[in-house]
Amino acid sequence: IVVAGSSAVDASMLTGESVPVEVGEGDVVTGATVNAGGRLVVRATGVGDDTQLAQMASLVERAQSGKARVQRLADRVSGVFVPVVMTLAVATLAGWLAAGFSPTTALTAAVAVLIIACPCALGLATPTALLVGTGRAAQLGVLISGPEVLESTRNVDTVVLDKTGTVTTGKMTLVDVIAGAEADRSTVLRRAGALEDASEHPVARAIARGARAQLGALPAAAGFSAVNGEGVCGTVDGQAVVVGRESLLTERGMHLDGTLSAAKARAESEGKTAITVGWDGAARGILVVADTVKPSSAEAVRRFNELGLTPVLLTGDNATVAARIADELGIAQVIAEAMPADKVAAVQRLQTEGKVVAMVGDGVNDAAALAAADLGVAMGTGTDVAIQAADLTVIRGDLRAAVDAIRLSRRTLATIKTNLLWAFGYNLAAIPLAALGMLNPMFAGAAMALSSLLVVGNSLRLRSFTSVIADA
CATH class of the missing domain: 3.40.50.1000 (HAD superfamily/HAD-like)
Incomplete structure (x- = not known):
């Protein structure tokens, strides 16, 4: 709780609100938010685990611990694949021997089953796609x-x-300047920018930055003073200029005309911040500031x-x-x-x-x-x-x-599934052929190598993934 002083507090880390909040004596402020300007004396009502920041950390920990691990398909299959293949090879050997064939013929068929079923393609299906996919992702940031x-x-x-x-953008930006009937846009912006250039308030910095970008060098302001929570005053071009809330100008006898009042109301109805500018006893313009898309x-x-x-x-x-x-x-x-x-x-x-x-x-x-x-x-x-x-x-x-x-994550997952589908399909089709003696071990080895190359080649296609930013 603020016990003395007033300032603008940037609470965006907590609320996401881009406009700093004006606080004064008796207002509540949150630890880890940023004092954007001014002096505050505060009394802590919560420390350690009782602070908002600690509670947010606790929320993160609870949410992360509640996430379930997703097991990969290849990992689940690998536990049963090898025993099944060994069983099939033994069954092939026994079947050929029982059918009266020579041990050499039976052993050749059994070895062909073992070679053709070598889980190289299955083992490469996931890691190769992950390697290429994550590498391409890193290239794209x-x-x-x-x-x-x-x-x-x-x-x-x-x-x-x-x-x-x-x-x-997360930054306040000058988006519009509306001049009154007896002033021009450049003069309003130059004088307001010169005065705000001496202030540390985030809205003031946005106005000064916008003025310099549009007009170049700004004149020096003399007699600068800040009115806490209201605005700033000073002398620019020999004129006593006031920039800030409408109430600050009203206190000094400067009132908005119909055009400026309508412009201010329109800006505020759109969720933007309207800053009034006045000198020589009259309101001269409106500066509109907002967090831009x-x-x-x-x-x-x-x-x-x-x-x-x-x-x-x-x-x-x-x-x-x-x-x-x-x-x-x-x-x-x-x-x-x-x-x-x-x-x-x-x-x-x-x-x-x-x-x-x-x-x-x-x-x-x-x-x-x-x-x-x-x-x-x-x-x-x-x-x-x-x-x-x-x-x-x-x-x-x-x-x-x-x-x-x-997009890339989905495509990488699709590539992994295509690789696994090929690896399983290859084994389902080739193992019966090998068991029936239709593939000798030499051809079985070549087929096994080819299946691995197909998996690797399919994974390498991820390198051609194109960013939507490059398409723009």
Whole structure:
């Protein structure tokens, strides 16, 4: 609890909310969130295992321990394959001898059975595909934690997407400047940018960054002062400029006209942050700041749909912001204002509805949900705890890489199954021929080698896998 001071707190690691929260005396703050500016004196109400961060770690541990191991088909078969082949070879030897053939003929048939049934192709089916598949994945910036992950990708039908840092940039960005009737856009942006350049607030940094990008060098501000939780004041171009909340301008006798009021209301209805600018006794403009969608996210969502996956947007941010982002991406299902435990509950609720869920996230607040999901995909630009909790990690911050991860995992699994099908089919067809004396050991050896080469060749086809990013 804050006992003295005021500041803006970046709580995105907990809530996913991109806009820093203004806090003051009596407000509750959470350990491990970031003080974005200002001085706070706080009293701890929970330490150690009672903190939110410790509870999130506990959620991750419980979710990971609840995951079942998926055994590979080849491992299950290997326990019975060799005894069965040995039995068939002995039966072949006994059958030929009982039929009155010479020991040489009987032994030749039995040896042919042993050679043709050599489980080389069966043994190579899984590891060669895994080796090539994971190697190609690494080239594309996708890390696969283990072979059991491939099994999880097969039945996934729902992909839950974290908002902040996953589908959005996770940074506040200047998206619009609206000038009033008696000012021009460049002047509003230049004066506001010059003043905000002296502030450490995340929204101020976004405005200053946007102003420099559009206008170049900014003039120096004199007499800068910050009004806690409200905005900043100072002198730019010889004018006393005020930038901040509408209430700050109103206190100084600066009121928004109809055009600026409508622009502010429109921005806020879309979940964006509207900053007012005024000087010389009047409001002069509105600056609109928001966490923007990554350019590639809409295509990634479309690709997920093509894979038969239903996208769900899951965020700790407020419902208005979540709805705006979902609308931009074409996502119909939205779960907003979700704390870390709520994210786990949302994933589990989808699972109880019969969904097989993939979770894509990047933050500490996503870690438990990543572990609870049937398939966890972490953005490599995110936190270590999220990466450790995930099954797949995509190194770059492009959501399309998550599409690649699922596509390549599915294709690798399909290759493994094709290899196993060939290995089993080859043995089922060739063993009877060898037992009946239709294959001598020399031809049996050649056939066995050919089957292994076919398995390896089929696995090498994974090297031709093409990224959707390369197609763009």
